[in-house]
Amino acid sequence: MISVNETRDYKEFTSTKSEEDNGRNKSDRGDIRVKGFDETKLLNFFNIGGIRFQNIAANDAIVTSKLNTMSEEGWELAFVNSGVESYGDKTDKNGIYITRYIFKRVK
Known part of the structure; x- marks a missing residue:
């Protein structure tokens, strides 16, 4: 489980594409x-x-x-999103399961 302790402003890493300017985002x-x-x-x-049911509990x-x-x-818990990433075949042993809990501050 990961909780971030730093902030980032998405605007600093966002670029707008157009027909005239179709270059790549150069954010470091x-x-x-x-x-x-x-x-x-x-x-x-x-x-x-x-399956280890003890671990799940x-x-x-x-x-x-x-x-x-x-x-x-x-x-306040606002949204829960889940996702799975894997190769998707019978030999795949490297899948990852992610659940994201999105919170908002109660005013």
């Missing part, structure tokens, strides 16, 4: 990257023996704790 990747973030360890769902407890803490700090 090093300026976009953040090095200040918190990483909370989560456990793999699978091991050599199959542990992850649920950790994520629930984070969501509850953020709620107590005045954040």
